[in-house]
Amino acid sequence: MSDRARVTRRGVLAGGAAAATALGIGPLLGQEASSPIPAAPAIVPDRWDRLARIAGDDLLRPSSPQFAAEALPNNLRFEQVRPEAIVPCRSPRMIAEVLAWCQEHEMPFALRGGGHSYAGFSTSRGVVLDMTPMDAIAYDAASGRVRVAAGALNAQVYEALRGAGRMITHGRCPTVGAAGFLLGGGIGFNMRRFGVGADRLVASEIVTADGRVRALSQTDEPDLFWAIRGGGGGNFGVSTSFTLETQPVDTRLTVARLVWRDKTLEAAKALFACTDAGPRVLGSRIALGGVTPALAAKGRQVPLTLLAQYAGPREEFLALLAPVLAVAAPDFTDMRELAYWEGQHFLLEPGEPGWYRERSAFLANAPSEAFLETAVEHLRQWPGTGAQASLFFFQTGGQVNETPPEATAFVHRDSRWLGVVGAVWNAEDVARPEVVRAAKAWQDALYGVVNRFGGAGAFQNFPDASLTDWRARYYGANLARLERIKAAVDPTNLFSFPQSI
Known part of the structure; x- marks a missing residue:
């Protein structure tokens, strides 16, 4: 492929900026200036004919009936970023041919599994390589391993593992893609006992910039195998499959949703104390919700919600929660003992498309009383949108921290909680930019509170285009090695986006 022109980051961004200026396209609402999405250069029609010969009848262009629906990202902040074409990819060889076409025609592209990139990195004004047709899942009972093609969505993985009576570390949103989840590490309610999702990877396959289809494992290209376990999606090539070790499903699982709307600050302090000391099972x-000053003046308190999974009987879980239940009785309780996969349905987060922005940081300790008091006061100042805002915490630690930070590219091995400040708005708010600006300013201020009380790093699977120090926050001490591997496998920086390595 040395005789083909290659896309460089500088060339793509310069070409994109020039095209945007020529067309009079301004910044998109909700898109930070630090994360420009390059525009497509002018293309003569016969080039699209050549792409159609690669993709066949599956190629989607703006005139295709299903194009609008397929082009829509999960984060509607980026719904106006529409590609020139969507290529449903069906094999590694087809991916290699599409990449060669993009290089030859200097066409920007993005990789898409579930399309949930918080920062819009799974869409493009050029070409979108849609991985969802590659969704095969095969479980091998002899080894206890499952091979998941990169286009599979969480819901498909759930069904395959349910049938096999197995489980892995997985997320809660059924429409998230397996590739994006695993390449950034992958957090979920099983991580404290099994590690992050990528910790259970034993083999993978990837198409790199030179068109090679490479098999990765601890013995085959170990550096690149190290990099894809937490190095983030889209940095090193197009991952096409993942082989993971699985575990037998739990025979008894307690799941619960508890909500406090009274004495919530006292309840939050007790809740963090008892869960932080809880076992790995x-x-x-834990989430705290925003309340507008008007509602706060009427007596509305910041709501507190616990969503939990406990691999054991209900009685044990209630005993664990006894200290917080003694402080304040929840206003709503739904607690059940279920089979494992029925329990996951209870915990499921639908993840419907919407307008949202999230900012994350890892915490070495549970939130202190001073942290919670400051955060609750800030949550009482939520300026309001047509949706909601929250400060929520995923419990980490356990087996996640038993793996050394240099063992995989996922460097975040010294935390006990992952704090996230989320803001959501609706279609009416899009027409009121001052509302969105106020919500973001409030969110940034609360994120500052999180950092002031010990927040460090950021979760690469929750990309945040507002970060200026994202390299250090996502990858920490592993960044230098990741950069060396990137230079070796993608020397011309074909795989480039605003926060690519």
């Missing part, structure tokens, strides 16, 4: 998510 506990997985939890």
Whole structure:
């Protein structure tokens, strides 16, 4: 492929900026200036004919009936970023041919599994390589391993593992893609006992910039195998499959949703104390919601919600929660003992498309009383949108921290909680930019509180285009090695986006 022109980051961004200026395209609402999405250069029609010969009848252009629906990202902040074509990819060889076409025609592109990139990195004004047709899942009972093609969505993985009576570390949103989840590490309610999702990877396959289809494992290209376990999606090539070790499903699982709307600050302090000391079979998510000053003046308190999974009987889980239940009784309780996969349905987060922005940081300790008091006061100042805002915490630690930070590219091995400040708005708010600006300013201020009380790093699977120090926050001490591997496998920086390595 040395005789083909290659796309460089500088060339793509310069070409994109020139095209945007020529067309009079301004910044998109909700898109930070630090994350420009390059525009497509002018293309003569016969080049699209050549792409159609690679993709066949599956190629989607703007005139295709299903194009609008397929082009829509999960984060509607980027719904106006529409590609010139969507290529449903069906094999590694087809991916290699599409990449060669993009290099030859200097066409920007993006890789898409579930399309959930928080920062819009799974869409493009050029070409989108849609991985969802590559969704095969095969479980091998002899080894206890499952091979998941990169286009599979969480819901498909759930069904395959349910049938096999197995489980892995997985997320809660059924429409998230397996590739994006695993390449950034992959967090979920099982991580405290099994590690992050990528910790269970034993083999993978990837198409690199030179068109090679490479098999990766501890013995085959170990450097690149190290890099894809937490190095983030789209940095080193197009991953096409993942082989993971699985575990037998739990025979008894307690799942629960508890909500406090009274004495919530006292309840939050007690709740963090008892969950932080909980065993590894506990997985939890604790959320505090925003309340507008008008509602706060009427007596509305900041709501507190616990969503939890406990691999054991209900009685044990209730005993663990006894200290917080003694402080304040929840206003709503739904607690059940279920089979494992029925329990996952209870915990499921639909993840419908919407307008949202999230900012994350890892915490070495549970939030202190001073942290919670400051955060609750800030949450009482939520300026309001047509949706909601929250400060929520995923419980980490356990087996995640048993793996050394240099063992895989996922460097975040010294935390006990992952704090996230989320803001959501709706279609009406899009027409009121001052509302969105106020929500973002409030969110940034609360993110500052998180950092002031010990927040460090950021989760690469929750990309945040507002970060200026994202390299250090996502990858920490592993960044230098990741950069060396990137230079070796992608010397012309074909795989480039605003926060690519």
